[in-house]
Amino acid sequence: MKVLQFCIVIIFIGFISSCFPPVEESAKTLDYKLEDETVQKILQYQDERKTDSLLSYFTSTEPKYKLLASKAFASIKDSNAIPGLISLLSDENEIVRASAAFSLGQIGSSKAEAALIKAFIAVDSIGPYLNTNAKILEAIGKCGTDSSLVLISNIKSYSAKDILLVRAQMSAFFHFAKRDKFNVNSLEQVFRILENPNYDPEAKLIAAHYLMRFKELNISNYFDRLKKLCVEEKNSEIRMALVGALSKIPNPQTLVTLDELYSRGLDVRVLSNLFKGLNQSFKTGQANSFALRAVQNPSMHVAIPAANYLLDNASVDIIEELKTLADQGSLPWQVKSIVYASLLKKIPHYMVLTRDGYVYRLKDLIGKSKSTYEKAAYIKALSEIPKELPYIVGLYSDQANSFENITIAEAIKKNVERQDFVLTFPGKFNPIYNQLTKYFTDNVLRGDQGVMAIMSELFLKDRQLVEKYVRPDSLLKMGKEKLNLPRDIETWNAVEKLLVERYQKGKFYPKKIEYNHPVDWKKVAILKDSIFIKINTDKGEINAVLITKNAATTVMNFVQLIKEDFFKGKIFHRVVPNFVVQAGCPRGDGYGSLDYTIRTEISELNFLATGMLGMASAGNDTESCQFFITHSPTPHLDGNYTVFGKVIGGLEVLLTLSQGDKIIDIKLL
Missing domain, CATH: 1.25.10.10 (Leucine-rich Repeat Variant)
Known part of the structure; x- marks a missing residue:
């Protein structure tokens, strides 16, 4: 009707x-x-x-x-x-x-x-x-x-x-x-x-991005048609979405087709998407041989997704291949660390000497790491071995880099959440409990936003002995007082969610930030409609244009930060293959912000293109100084993140950026 x-x-x-x-x-x-x-x-x-x-x-x-x-x-x-x-x-x-x-x-x-x-x-x-x-x-x-x-x-x-x-x-x-x-x-x-x-x-x-999101209905009946499209499509941006959809079909011919496409030497973003759905469609390691080959690809847009597939799905029968990879000196740390994690995760318990040997080597790599992000990657790999948690927590000091510290916190969370945690650390007087209590207490009392946010997520469920020692309800109540709004809104909401839902048995509503940082419209009025900038990185130059009328207050804020040299030395702390690079965090770990926020500005300018500049946020109207640039079209971001510019030169540089790379400066042209 x-x-x-x-x-x-x-x-x-x-x-x-x-x-x-x-x-x-x-x-x-x-x-x-x-x-x-x-x-x-x-x-x-x-x-x-x-x-x-x-x-x-x-x-x-x-x-x-x-x-x-x-x-x-x-x-x-x-x-x-x-x-x-x-x-x-x-x-x-x-x-x-x-x-x-x-x-x-x-x-x-x-x-x-x-x-x-x-x-x-x-x-x-x-x-x-x-x-x-x-x-x-x-x-x-x-x-x-x-x-x-x-x-x-x-x-x-x-x-x-x-x-x-x-x-x-x-x-x-x-x-x-x-x-x-x-x-x-x-x-x-x-x-x-x-x-x-x-x-x-x-x-x-x-249409191709729609296929990547298809869940409820089985698209296996469309395999032949989708395969034909993947093979024949010449537009790389369309093709990468098509292969992302194809990789989700649990058909033996899927791997044959993906392997054929891999052999063609296509755009690395297309090759990256070959692994988009393998975790969903081939969970028992059927794609191991394909992934082992791709791990050695010179582009991290390909090697990292391949390594992550092995981490999640590798089987015991490829341990020797993983050992060979781990021994390769040519693998970049971003890939090697994941290979080590895969190896430690899959080595059988009875191979004690083999496992201990790789644990020793991993600790050596942690000690010799040349950067914070490299060290953190190896710490994350070591966290695959539960009994190494005391060693990992022992790496903490109040002088530790914030990214290393949140990696330690994530390692704690990961292992405490394991069902066998109490078996790994038996007895209610096990030293691990005092060690964890000291770690959490130190970080809460010094107001570490990242650790407090991770801790809040950990204790959303009852953690038994750990909870009895740490007492997160009273500890985080004190910690919340050390947070500064609006700067720490992400952590504030994480803590409040725990306190309300877990301990008060109430319904949590995210806090809305009070209006702050009013706009100077006289400064906005003199902005050009298109503002050209150069992002100098240690990998090369990226040229972009800021589009004022689509996001006037965002562009004004970004221009002001450029004039203040705010971005000088800031790290690309987050790099997700064939998705985004993100920078601008004062802490270098994603939990940092400035003492003010600006509002989300949504326009008809969207993310349906490569190299779009967007503002990172922890929800509506929480933007400040962190921004990201897309590697490829990302329409699923539309309507939720401010788009304020577009890369017009240096896309090849954008694709070479990896975690830990640095912004030398950003200049107005």
């Missing part, structure tokens, strides 16, 4: 729209300048999250002010704005209508579903409702129910010429998939687009 009603509405609205074409405003009337005081006022209301003040502009006679106010709710995501945004779906200006649809999708409430469906003009594929229709399809993917997925899956009339609508349909499927909503018809539609060479590459890219 709902499908029938939807079709009747679409036909009726299509008839009405054909009789009464909308009045279209000139695009020039939507152009705005940051020095405009009203524009600044609207952006200030957005920055302060003042919904009521923004809603007052929905009736403005100036389209540009309506547009800016409607855009604000893509970032604020306040459901109280839904009625007002719905009213803008019938605005006489196409761009205002499309913006309202985008923001309704960002809010993500099914309360907007019916209005979005009603606003869709089915007969318009080239006229004044085209952009609105496209944004409506995408928005329904973000907030629609299963019945809307069925409706959109049944749209088969879009040809290769309907570029915006095809992209929007694929985006709708992708956003439904992000919410774990799938169906067979959408899968067939995706293959229809991917298999036709006439369709738009961007639509195909979104």
Whole structure:
């Protein structure tokens, strides 16, 4: 019945729209300048999250002010704005209508579903409702129910010429998939687009990413079609998503195909994605020989995922091969450390001398490590042996580097969570308990944000004897007093979650940061629309452009930090193969921030391209100084992270960066 009603509405609205074409405003009337005081006022209301003040502009006679106010709710995501945004779906200006649809999708409430469906003009594929229709399809993917997925899956009339609508349909499927909503018809539609060479590459890219998220339905029946696409696709960005999807199919022919693709010497990001789904589809080591070969690839985008597959899935029968790899002097520490971890994890208990020999060598590597991150990687590898926990905890000192220290904390967490922990350390007076108590107490009393966050996660469950010794409830209550807001909001929320859920048996709600660090709009007003920067690293130069109007306060903050030389010497503390590099942390471990936060700014600029600059965060409106750059398209980040720039030169340098590499400086050009 709902499908029938939807079709009747679409036909009726299509008839009405054909009789009464909308009045279209000139695009020039939507152009705005940051020095405009009203524009600044609207952006200030957005920055302060003042919904009521923004809603007052929905009736403005100036389209540009309506547009800016409607855009604000893509970032604020306040459901109280839904009625007002719905009213803008019938605005006489196409761009205002499309913006309202985008923001309704960002809010993500099914309360907007019916209005979005009603606003869709089915007969318009080239006229004044085209952009609105496209944004409506995408928005329904973000907030629609299963019945809307069925409706959109049944749209088969879009040809290769309907570029915006095809992209929007694929985006709708992708956003439904992000919410774990799938169906067979959408899968067939995706293959229809991917298999036709006439369709738009961007639509195909979104479709390929949709396949990577497919969970609920078995895609094994599509193996031959997907294999053909993987082999024949020439666009590396589309192909890497396709092979990521193929790797999830538990078919013996999958490994044959992946091995064939590996032998072609493709883009390293494509090769990296060969391992994307192997942990899901080949959990008992069927891909061991393939992974052993790839571990020796000169690119860490390939070698690290291969090594991680071995860590999770290697079987006892490849111990000799792992030993050979561990003995290789040519393996970089980022890979060697994972190989050591795999070896220690798989050596049988009866091979005591062999295991002890590699433990000794690993401790030697820890002592000889040339960098904090190398040392931490070997500590992490050693944590595969539970009985070595006292040695690992003994590496701690109050002078220890913060990254080493959180690695020690993670090693403690990993081993305390093991079911055999009490068997490894028998007796309620075992020295390990006093050692752990001292470690946690020292770190809490000195207010170590990283250790406190990890500790809070550890004790979300009863840890028996460890808990009786450490007394995390009272210890972390003291620790919370040492945290500074808004700087330590991530740790504060982790501690509060433990105290509320575990010890008070209540429901935890993350703390929202009070408004701070107001924007100096006079400084924002003089920013250029495009600001060019050079990121000098110890691996080479990366050139990027900051896009002011899409994220004005973020760009202002980033420019100010550049002027203050804040980024000089900062480390790329997080590097995930074929995903992101991340830097800007004052601590160098991901838990650091400045004494202020800025607000999340979501725009239609997205992560559907390589080399996008985004702000790292611990949730909405917690951004400060950490940023990341993407190695490849990452559309699953869209709508949750501020995009504020794009790499325009030096992508080859970006792909060579590894954990521990350094920013020499960032310069404004």
